Amino acid sequence: MPQAKRRPPRVGDSPAVRRTLIGFVLTVGALLILAPLIVIFAQAASLGLDGFARTISHPDTRHAILLTVLTALIAVPINTAFGIAAAWAITKFDFWGRRFLLVVIEIPFSISPIVAGVAYLFVYGLQGLFGPLLEAWDVKILFALPGIVLASMFVTAPFVVRELVPLMQAQGRDLEEAATSLGASGWRTFFSVTLPNIRWALLYGVVLCNARVMGEFGAVSVVSGNIRGQTNTLPLHIELLYHDYQTAGAFAAASILTVLALVTIVAKVLLERQGAGRVHRPALAAPTGKSA
Numbered sequence: 001m002p003q004a005k006r007r008p009p010r011v012g013d014s015p016a017v018r019r020t021l022i023g024f025v026l027t028v029g030a031l032l033i034l035a036p037l038i039v040i041f042a043q044a045a046s047l048g049l050d051g052f053a054r055t056i057s058h059p060d061t062r063h064a065i066l067l068t069v070l071t072a073l074i075a076v077p078i079n080t081a082f083g084i085a086a087a088w089a090i091t092k093f094d095f096w097g098r099r100f101l102l103v104v105i106e107i108p109f110s111i112s113p114i115v116a117g118v119a120y121l122f123v124y125g126l127q128g129l130f131g132p133l134l135e136a137w138d139v140k141i142l143f144a145l146p147g148i149v150l151a152s153m154f155v156t157a158p159f160v161v162r163e164l165v166p167l168m169q170a171q172g173r174d175l176e177e178a179a180t181s182l183g184a185s186g187w188r189t190f191f192s193v194t195l196p197n198i199r200w201a202l203l204y205g206v207v208l209c210n211a212r213v214m215g216e217f218g219a220v221s222v223v224s225g226n227i228r229g230q231t232n233t234l235p236l237h238i239e240l241l242y243h244d245y246q247t248a249g250a251f252a253a254a255s256i257l258t259v260l261a262l263v264t265i266v267a268k269v270l271l272e273r274q275g276a277g278r279v280h281r282p283a284l285a286a287p288t289g290k291s292a
Helices: 014-043 048-056 057-094 098-110 111-123 131-136 144-158 158-171 174-181 188-213 218-224 234-243 247-271
Strands: none
Touching: 014 048, 014 098, 014 131, 014 247, 048 057, 048 247, 057 098, 057 144, 057 158, 057 188, 098 111, 098 144, 098 158, 111 144, 111 218, 144 188, 144 218, 158 188, 188 247, 218 234, 234 247
């Protein structure tokens, strides 16, 4: 009887290897991720409920929170619209420079946010490209809300596009072409055919974009001027509290961003269960009716 062919060993077959790898990952994760989270909440809790409430309700902290939320309310919808438009153009049309457009959209992931902030200084600052014109028209971009929004939009521009382009490329153009052949308008095609197939990936990108806007530090620190109680977003205000030796207050404010990060992770997991981030091609289906 011929001897059975032995299966070649695989990485991880040895219990010692598995235990070593798992132990290494758990140790590094605990030291780099879990320990800082515990310290943040422990320091914030050291103030007590009343002290925490006083810190968060301080006018400067309250203004930083409101400015951060306002920035997100402006930047995220604009970047969402930009991401949808860019993904639609890249995946549904053939035109010269399509690959170059993808490269341009990826630029914010390739350069430091501080470099982006400095670049905005040379564009919208008093000595910048449009500085004299803006000053003549008494339009203030830098060291004000518009500059903060622009910097936040720059660093978060690729998030929605990166989630939509692979999915829409895999889905192809058959559905949209079928809808168009049945007489549906562009808007009807988008809302009835395209949007239902990309909704989870779109929401996934929006969640990531919102989290990055609220946590952005580098680019905003350059264009905001760090004016206490006026142009400080929550991350900048945390740094200011720490430099003022208000360590507990800094951790209390940081706990808000930490909770936001945890909520983002939970939302990310839930959206992944709904199919966000997975590329699939839906069955061809025509819209139920024509546009009016």
